[in-house]
Amino acid sequence: MSQMNMIQAINSAHDLIMEKDPTVVVLGEDVGYFGGVFRCTDGLQKKYGEHRVIDAPIAEGGIIGTAIGMGVNGLRPVAEIQFADYIYPGFDQIVSELARLRYRSGGEFFSPVTIRTPCGGGIRGGQTHSQSPEGIFAHISGIKTVMPSNPYDAKGLLISAIESDDPVVFFEPKRIYNGPFDGDPDKPGVSWSSHPMGEVPEDYFNVPLGKAAVVEEGDELTIICYGTIVHVAQAAARLTGVRAEIIDLRTLFPLDVDTLIKSVEKTGRCLVAHEATRFCGYGAELVSTVQQECFWHLEAPIERVAGWDTPYPHAFEWKYFPGQKRVAAGIRKVMEAG
């Protein structure tokens, strides 16, 4: 075991898998010589060469389009999109091509591309460096959608994603690259060294896609969340004193429905929280699923805490971010209802 932050864990996943599988190639803007703007691919080009760690032109559609072609030619490409906010020029290649190639060709062609992209706010990134578009991708048939909340899962899930023969969009909540963030911007930052999930095996291991983690057990309320909000929800639950069971989805698609059902049947109350905008957000799917599967166990309406339905504002970042206060208010509302 070794202390790693999320960046080091992601770097380690790349390194191990590139060593193990010579067909794995990495491409993206600034990923090669420079090692990535967040340093996730640091040192890889030096170790594996320019043919396997490729600096790409600033053209996300080109990055994803060429990655698909490489995948069809037997390689296993990992494409980095520098910010999730920049992914849209590649959207058509993801939706119309990558997600549907296996389907449209009757299973005769596929391309095992993993797209990594940093997402989420809390870094003073304004509306073009803070978005959480995971719901848009979870909506598309044919791709898997992942968002880890800690270094251990980041490494294990990324290895699974790259090894998957299905395309994966892998969201990295950049606010927690260097340490867990509980939603209070006034507190000094903490590093992953104080968190148990910052202990990461140096060797190969994986965390399977499609399995949620119960990060805290409880019997009064189920909180379903992922990414940065996992840490916010833990702090908010402590603030309210409610014995909440906190579920970190880790993979948004395929969704681990069984873990949700088991928990809500036990607690009878449910709160769904994410940083992304609320309307048609991923949380709506969670609420619908829990309602359908657990209706007769519910003692109160399911509550949803999400980003406001506006673009992510630079000056009002902490009014926008669903922090401890808003999650705590949501918890109290569910507990007081019914």
Add this chain to the structure above:
Amino acid sequence: MEEPAKNIEDLSRTLVRVLDDDHEAKGPWDPSLDKGILLKALRYMVLTRAYDDRMQRVQRQGKISFYIQSLGEEAISIGQGLALEPGDMLFPSYRNQGLFILRGTELVDLMCQCLSNTGDMCKGRQMPIMYQDPARNIFSISGNLATQFPQAVGWAMGSAIKGEKHIAASWVGDGSTAEADFHYALTFAAVYQPPVILNVVNNQWAISSFQGFAGGERRSFAARGLGLGIPGIRVDGNDLLAIYAATRWAAERARSGHGPTLIEHVTYRGGAHSTSDDPSRYRPKDEWAAFPLGDPMDRLVQHLVKLGYWTDQEHTALEAEMKTVVDDAWKEAVSFGTMTEPPFLGADLMFEDVFKEMPDHLKKQRDELMELSGETS
């Protein structure tokens, strides 16, 4: 062949031709093809046209939902297919059926795809003409325009990364050069110099808008790559010999490490865009007859006649033979079912191949559908 783009810019401005107006092969681009190859080219052009003719008619009879002919553009797929190696990967557009036919995809398989029947390679998931043939190194046709262009570049990058000699080739129409994917492909091809041939089939029409709406009046499509240092060559797309020669040249450049080439094929879309289109609403009926580059098949026939390799009688016999081949294939294809006659595909196929392994929620949805339709999966 080793010349950088700036020294051969004139190739993007002129029109490379081999067959002159008297149907004789002339000039430095004459590939000096032997009789066997010329007759093979003609045979596959006639077969492609016979296939198109039959499929166009069965669409009109309501047997298939949609069809796209390649009438007038057959020389491009056949000439280029002959100039490339079997291991080269093709990323076709929707008017490249000649590539499949030349490489030997069974007509029955192509027809079954159009019929969405039990023999359909796409398992009923794609509109007609969206073929693929992995065994013959032909990629799946998308239906979205120009998306295959950067994919072909990526495939070629993969070939270079793996140290292989196979090259990639892809095709878009004049209209689709306006898509961002076209420009992504050119940029990545310029930066990484992978072994790829990028083709623009300028058939003058993008459904109803003439090629000027893609900027074709300003400069040739072949010149689109010059700003990036990609050599461009503008070819008479109705001249099989010129197409073959230019493709061979581009392929040798690619195979010997000199990177990408952009080829513009100047041709004319002889038929409607598709069976859903009515060109009489936007272009003169006799425009093709007035097109100065003529009909690619007639031109090849005249050339062969002039060489003494072919006669009108032989041509009539070949057309009849190809018609029989197509008729026989159609009889076999419909034995796998049509959209109105059994056997039909099982609807449970809808849920397969979304992922490598079917996730639980899709199994549930499949079972729900099967129960509603009184079937079991």
